[in-house]
Amino acid sequence: MGLKIPSPVSIAISFFLLLGVLFAGFQWLDQPISAGKWYFFRNPFGLTHSSDDLPARPAAEDCPGVCANTTTAPEVRPFPSGPSCPDYLRWIHEDLRPWNRSGITREMLEAGKKLANFRLAIVGGKAYVETYRKSFQTRDLFTIWGILQLLSWYPGRIPDLDLMFNGGDVPRVLAKHYRPNKGLMPPPVFHYCADDASHDIVFPDWSFWGWAEVNIKPWERLVKELRAGNGRRKWKDRERSAYWRGNPYVSGTREDLLKCNLSESHDWNARLYIQNWDEETRRGFKQSNLADQCTHRYKIYVEGAAWSVSRKYILACDSPTLSVKDRYYDFFSRSLLPGQHFWPISADNKCPSIKFAVDWGNSHPQKAQEIGKAGSSFILNDLRMENVYDYMFHALTEYAKLLRYKPTIPSAAKPVCSESMASTESGRVKEFMIESKVEGPRNAGPCALPPPDPAAIESLMRRKKESVKQVQRWEREARDRRNKGT
Structure with a gap:
């Protein structure tokens, strides 16, 4: 039997079928992907020196679960303040000190856009997120998830606010670029860590609600x-x-x-x-x-x-x-x-x-x-979880006091809530979300935040230096004895 040559009609049909498949494929590739799904495309094991070099992604492709109903304001349940907060919460005052006199204007905040991965606004007890750049793995997703749990933990207690968040490794608000005493103010940007050369506002990291990529539980x-x-x-x-x-x-x-x-x-x-x-x-x-x-x-x-x-x-x-x-x-x-x-x-x-x-x-x-x-x-x-939530509560509340404008919902921001976020996930991401979801409002108020006390901070820093010097002296003495053969 000789080789059968396809007719021009069958070739044309095959060609258009192939076009249709390719078009559908490109349409699928162009569909919005929630922040939670992005971690399947990230490399958690790459031997890079920083996760801050990841390319930007469109905000429309990064909404971590859109909420259908955001009109009902949460019920406010007043409670008396709890006991005094753990000592590490007093550092909140130090982190916000650069803006104590000037306050925070909308212009200051928006100057931090180039340093942030996302912007989060809380208006009427509801959260809204605008994404600028993807974070490494699911850092952004679980950070936002943690803030949503705080809103459920203390419903109606978090004031309206507007903030920028850096989800990378290193601090971005470098002190050398700003002079608050000369009116050159740093932009307020929240982050997981800082150092003596930066003005990042320290906040609990995502892993308190789970690190899905490496199976670290909530x-x-x-x-x-x-x-x-x-x-x-x-x-x-x-x-x-x-x-x-x-x-x-x-x-x-x-x-x-x-x-x-x-x-x-x-x-x-x-x-x-x-x-x-x-x-x-x-x-x-x-x-x-x-x-x-x-x-x-x-x-x-x-x-x-x-x-x-x-x-x-x-x-x-x-x-x-x-x-x-x-x-x-970090914060503690x-x-x-x-x-x-x-x-x-x-x-x-x-x-x-x-x-x-x-x-x-x-x-x-x-x-x-x-x-x-x-x-x-x-x-x-x-570092119990209730203290972590209290740190978040006081950090956001004290920050909101510094805002010199009325927070509104950013035009490109999407509403987010726990139910919609968890429903779009699967695997360990969903498992950790469900496990770390708070069970209704807390039946107590937040701990009492200690007032600013620069003298106590200075005393603590002196004690730290003296303790390190003592260990260094012991090391030198041991080395000298060894060198002398005694």
């Missing part, structure tokens, strides 16, 4: 698991060394830390493990359960591209945290004291500093256990 469940993990092995029975597991390729200081690992020529009392998240995902996260990592007498904290969300997990292990001198702080860490909640490690001399810390702790087990317990108690007790 904070309330994880706290219970960490408590249970602490009880599996007594401190005296744990490995007599310092433990760290993570991705070292996000910062130079982490790569430098790897030099302290056990080798044929050195034992710096450190046991360091590279976490390959791509491999870990394929294996079902069997080697990354945080509650299973309380196995060593000491844990190491070291920054990544900026601060690291791992700080709270590391501190929660009842083992003294050996904290490599850091540059960045400024109230942690060296020598009380953690042990300071030199950034420039990591390996000998780690070895000395472990040797000192093993020689002073009672004191070492006290430091481990104090750090763990701070995280498991002072």
Whole structure:
């Protein structure tokens, strides 16, 4: 039988069918994708040094769940103030200090657009979001989710406000570009961390409601698991060394830390493990359960591209945290004291500093256990989820007091609410949302925010410096004795 040549009619039909398929495909590609779906297209395991270099995406493709009904105002349930807030909430006043005299104008706010991933407005107890750039993984999604839970936790209690949010790694409002005392005001931008050279307004990070890409559970469940993990092995029975597991390729200081690992020529009392998240995902996260990592007498904290969300997990292990001198702080860490909640490690001399810390702790087990317990108690007790919500409540309330204009709904913003956001998700994203959803209004008021107290802040900073100097003196004395052979 000879080869059958298609007729011109069948060729034409096939051609138009192919066009139709391609057109439908392009139409599908052009459909709006919610913020929650974007994480399937992001690379959570890339060895980049920062997540701040991601390209912008159109705001229309990033609405994290649109709410159909936003007309009903939430019922306000007044309650008396609770007990005094944990000490770390007093830093809210410090973060807002640049705008104390001038207040915040609409022009100041909109100047922060170039530094922000999204804009959030709360008007009449409802939230509205305008997205400028995508955040790494689902940071933006879970940050917005957390704010929505706050609105349900304290319905009608959050004043109208308008803010910009940076969802990247590093602070963006660099102090060197602004001079508040000369009228050159920084734009107010919320962020997960800051340092002494920036004016970012610090706010709790997304992982308190879950980090879906790496299977880190919402904070309330994880706290219970960490408590249970602490009880599996007594401190005296744990490995007599310092433990760290993570991705070292996000910062130079982490790569430098790897030099302290056990080798044929050195034992710096450190046991360091590279976490390959791509491999870990394929294996079902069997080697990354945080509650299973309380196995060593000491844990190491070291920054990544900026601060690291791992700080709270590391501190929660009842083992003294050996904290490599850091540059960045999150919303709670400024109230942690060296020598009380953690042990300071030199950034420039990591390996000998780690070895000395472990040797000192093993020689002073009672004191070492006290430091481990104090750090763990701070995280498991002072950082309870209700305190996280109270921090958010007071940070937003104090911020709103500074606004010198009446907040309105931005023209390009979309309404967001918990129900619509969760309904558009699937997998761990949806699981973590459902798990971290608050159950109705809280039956108590927020804690009482302490007033500004610059003298107390200054005293705390002096205590920190003196504690670090004391440890440095002990290290020098030990080095001198070793060099003299005594």
